[in-house]
Amino acid sequence: MSKFESVSILLPTLNETFSFRQTVEIIIAECEKNDICELIAIVCERTLPESLQVIQETKDYCASLGYKLDVLYQHTPYAGGAVRDGMDYASGSHTIMMAPDLETDPHTVKDLIESAKQYPNDVTTASRWLKKGNFEGYNKLKYCLNFLFQKVFTFIYGVRLTDITFGYRIAPSALFQAIRWEEEKHPFFLETALKPIRLGVVFHEIPSMWAARQEGESQNSLIQTFKYLRIAFKVRFENKKHMIKEDADITEFINKT
Numbered sequence: 173m174s175k176f177e178s179v180s181i182l183l184p185t186l187n188e189t190f191s192f193r194q195t196v197e198i199i200i201a202e203c204e205k206n207d208i209c210e211l212i213a214i215v216c217e218r219t220l221p222e223s224l225q226v227i228q229e230t231k232d233y234c235a236s237l238g239y240k241l242d243v244l245y246q247h248t249p250y251a252g253g254a255v256r257d258g259m260d261y262a263s264g265s266h267t268i269m270m271a272p273d274l275e276t277d278p279h280t281v282k283d284l285i286e287s288a289k290q291y292p293n294d295v296t297t298a299s300r301w302l303k304k305g306n307f308e309g310y311n312k313l314k315y316c317l318n319f320l321f322q323k324v325f326t327f328i329y330g331v332r333l334t335d336i337t338f339g340y341r342i343a344p345s346a347l348f349q350a351i352r353w354e355e356e357k358h359p360f361f362l363e364t365a366l367k368p369i370r371l372g373v374v375f376h377e378i379p380s381m382w383a384a385r386q387e388g389e390s391q392n393s394l395i396q397t398f399k400y401l402r403i404a405f406k407v408r409f410e411n412k413k414h415m416i417k418e419d420a421d422i423t424e425f426i427n428k429t
Contacts, residue, residue: 252360
């Protein structure tokens, strides 16, 4: 059985400035210092100059407090590709995938860490649909589609999760690094739930708030939402052996009951 030692926190950044800084400040203020292995700002050629400047300023701020903030230039394209690169780079025992745009509530990080300490072999995912969770400023059509997709996907996969599409979760880094991911755009965030579920990993949920970003534009369009369907049906019938990288072993993370 593995144990929680420290967490790598992935922060793919495109056009965030003050929200990036606020995300990091909240994490540092609320989490135990020894629980944070590193924060990883993932950037690309499209990341705005002002965002890069804030990242550097925040990196200096973290260093002054004894925290490590690395800047990783992604080589796999798109939003999902950025997180995939971050997963491979992470050196903590666990990895949190989130966003620095305040849509993924940074106040939930401490709760994800506590859950990982209790269930170090499992995945803990944030839910906007649980009691005490909420949506603020969410597109009404996307809200209805989100509710429908949760019901469809959880039925198809035979799980009782309430928010399978929310890309805000913590998992053992070795598990993330062992799985053969294929999506590069936003459907990747659904894939990060579906493949571990198919492989027999246990999931836990904790409530979290979602609020529309205050700067920049979301890269997850309504059309992207429908593209989730392709990966959902593909993974459901995919051979489990094809989901794992060659020579990777995830035995310790699979539920034996």
